[in-house]
Amino acid sequence: MLQEVGYNGGEPITEEFFAKNISGGHNDDLARFLFPDWDHKTAMKFMDDKEAMFRRLAAEKLKPVEGLHKLCRWIEDRRLKRAAVTNAPRANAELMISILGLSDFFEVLVVGSECERAKPFPDPYLKALKLIGASSDHTFVFEDSASGIKAGVAAGMPVVGLRTRNPEGMLLDAGAALLIGDFEDPKLWAALEEDERRAAAAGGA
Incomplete structure (x- = not known):
């Protein structure tokens, strides 16, 4: 879609x-970033069209990350x-969750x-903690983008970064406490087991 409107001289x-x-x-x-010279309403129309295209593609191609249902x-x-x-529009998020x-x-x-500020600000995560009645001291986050990792960290939670697309260095620089390839990653399950052991020891003390 960016090529169609001549972005970057039409180069991908x-x-x-x-x-x-x-x-x-x-x-x-x-x-605002991609089209600083455009009328904002026109730029947002492009974004809406992008999301509509995503929904069409997702309905056919969306697949779970390996190990998702096990987790x-x-x-x-x-x-x-x-x-x-998520920073995705509600329609997209609901579609992906359903699929x-x-x-x-x-x-x-x-x-x-739907929050005062979206990611990378902590507002969405702080709102989620409030809605489910959880403390940041006993919560962790899974994220696959630097923006999301920064939001989770800013909300006071450890973040597990998924290396599904973005470079490891970028995820680590954003503050990821652990990087995994997918939800089958042995590092994830070792960390979960260790966390359970610590919780059990604290409960018995």
């Missing part, structure tokens, strides 16, 4: 440019509270544009 943007400037961003901010069962078995927090079979899994869905 690079993966690096996407990771650094677009991934995890909020559409209002992206519109969800682990969370459900322990009756942990959970929320989905992945997680409509009954998440207790709440918090959308960045």
